[in-house]
Amino acid sequence: MLTKTRAAKTAHRSQPRPGFFSEDEHAFIEGFLRDGYAIIPLEQKDRLDEVRRRVYELGCEHLGLKGSKRPSLEEFLDHTERFAGVESLNALRLAVINGLNSDAQLMRGFFDMARRPIEWTVGNEIAMQRTINLSIQLPNDDSSLLPLHSDVWDGNSPYEIVLWLPLVDCFKTKSMYVLPRAQSRKRIAEMRGLKGFDAEKLFQRIKPELVWLEVPYGSAVLFTHCLMHGNRINEEKTTRWTFNIRLKGLLTPYGAKELGESFLPVTTRPATRIGFEYLQEEKS
Amino acid sequence: MSEKARRGWRGYAFTRPIAGSTIPHRVQNLVLRTYAERHGLLFLLSVFEYHHDGSYMMLESLYENLPAIEGLLFYSLNMLPEGRAARERLYDAVLSSGAGLRFALEEMQVSKREDVALVEDIMAVKALARERVPAELVP
Numbered sequence: 001m002l003t004k005t006r007a008a009k010t011a012h013r014s015q016p017r018p019g020f021f022s023e024d025e026h027a028f029i030e031g032f033l034r035d036g037y038a039i040i041p042l043e044q045k046d047r048l049d050e051v052r053r054r055v056y057e058l059g060c061e062h063l064g065l066k067g068s069k070r071p072s073l074e075e076f077l078d079h080t081e082r083f084a085g086v087e088s089l090n091a092l093r094l095a096v097i098n099g100l101n102s103d104a105q106l107m108r109g110f111f112d113m114a115r116r117p118i119e120w121t122v123g124n125e126i127a128m129q130r131t132i133n134l135s136i137q138l139p140n141d142d143s144s145l146l147p148l149h150s151d152v153w154d155g156n157s158p159y160e161i162v163l164w165l166p167l168v169d170c171f172k173t174k175s176m177y178v179l180p181r182a183q184s185r186k187r188i189a190e191m192r193g194l195k196g197f198d199a200e201k202l203f204q205r206i207k208p209e210l211v212w213l214e215v216p217y218g219s220a221v222l223f224t225h226c227l228m229h230g231n232r233i234n235e236e237k238t239t240r241w242t243f244n245i246r247l248k249g250l251l252t253p254y255g256a257k258e259l260g261e262s263f264l265p266v267t268t269r270p271a272t273r274i275g276f277e278y279l280q281e282e283k284s
Numbered sequence: 285m286s287e288k289a290r291r292g293w294r295g296y297a298f299t300r301p302i303a304g305s306t307i308p309h310r311v312q313n314l315v316l317r318t319y320a321e322r323h324g325l326l327f328l329l330s331v332f333e334y335h336h337d338g339s340y341m342m343l344e345s346l347y348e349n350l351p352a353i354e355g356l357l358f359y360s361l362n363m364l365p366e367g368r369a370a371r372e373r374l375y376d377a378v379l380s381s382g383a384g385l386r387f388a389l390e391e392m393q394v395s396k397r398e399d400v401a402l403v404e405d406i407m408a409v410k411a412l413a414r415e416r417v418p419a420e421l422v423p
């Protein structure tokens with residue numbers, strides 16, 4: 001009898017559905033959980049065009065390309081090898097980055113271009129890397145290879161994601177490759193307990209499983225750096241220009257890149273501030 | 285009438301662990317000097333805080349000298365007092381005397397009241413990473 005009374009008093013609860021997501025959000029999340037990455041169209045294309053134009057101007061300025069020597073924007077980005085050699089690439093990269101950083105709205109701009117999928121991936125209370133990384137890969141340049149790796153192996157938080165944003169069309173070896181999530185997990189599990197790690201050997205072995213991301217200008221990749229990923233020699237005819245920026249849930253654990261030093265809060269919510277202040281008042 | 289010229293940034297370093305790690309004085313000084321150099325600041329010899337937990341005696345002793353210098357240069361944000369009230373006293377002391385606060389490792393600064401919010405947001409998250417809500421706060 002007792003059980004019956006109890007049952008009668010308990011409100012009927014239907015089977016919980018995990019997540020209150022809209023349909024497109026749900027589909028995105030399922031895809032990201034499956035693959036560990038997503039290729040996303042960017043919003044505010046005019047802001048991206050502006051950044052690209054600025055990169056071109058800063059680059060030309062640094063290399064002294066004036067008047068009749070000044071190439072078109074397309075030629076400069078596609079054929080950077082005509083204007084800069086491998087040895088002068090780092091100086092060019094730094095000149096462009098430093099020039100871009102003088103724009104206080106730069107990071108905000110990148111964030112806004114991908115805000116919706118970023119929030120779908122890490123939540124809406126977000127920490128973003130303070131500085132942006134730029135990589136330039138000339139055709140056939142073997143000096144800027146990025147061997148197969150996961151950033152987590154260097155002590156970075158597994159809660160971080162990377163926004164990988166090209167200024168040119170990226171495809172085949174001009175792009176980056178990832179090992180999708182299921183295979184990444186399997187391969188990493190296999191590696192545990194192994195002595196010694198040879199990135200090149202592993203790359204050759206898992207080559208058929210790798211996905212070379214096709215990312216046209218105007219779009220970007222969001223990926224978890226828990227995935228194994230990397231790049232090879234750019235065997236295409238044109239230069240690769242890409243930015244990458246890390247993002248994570250503000251309140252998720254930090255790794256080697258700490259809050260303050262490497263990340264900054266960009267969307268702190270009032271409840272987080274109020275809760276903290278309440279606890280602090282109790283303390284003092 | 286011009287204000288008497290302020291001179292230099294006073295280094296402030298720790299003897300006790302910072303966020304769980306003990307950083308040699310030499311390393312802290314190196315970071316402070318490099319930061320000052322890169323930002324074109326006159327670096328004034330560092331003051332080291334007492335070792336015992338929670339002590340800010342050296343820091344507080346610097347307050348009266350604030351009107352004569354440009355500000356305090358902390359090795360890291362992680363050295364800020366844990367309690368909000370103590371941090372408020374620091375912000376007030378610094379800002380009301382027209383000085384500034386800089387953090388070398390994080391390359392951040394507080395030069396006006398609005399800059400405090402970002403520092404406090406970071407402190408909130410760092411505190412969250414360390415602790416749970418204490419049970420006695422539940423009425």
Ligand SMILES: [Fe+2]
Nearest residue numbers: 150151225229
């Ligand atoms: Fe990586």
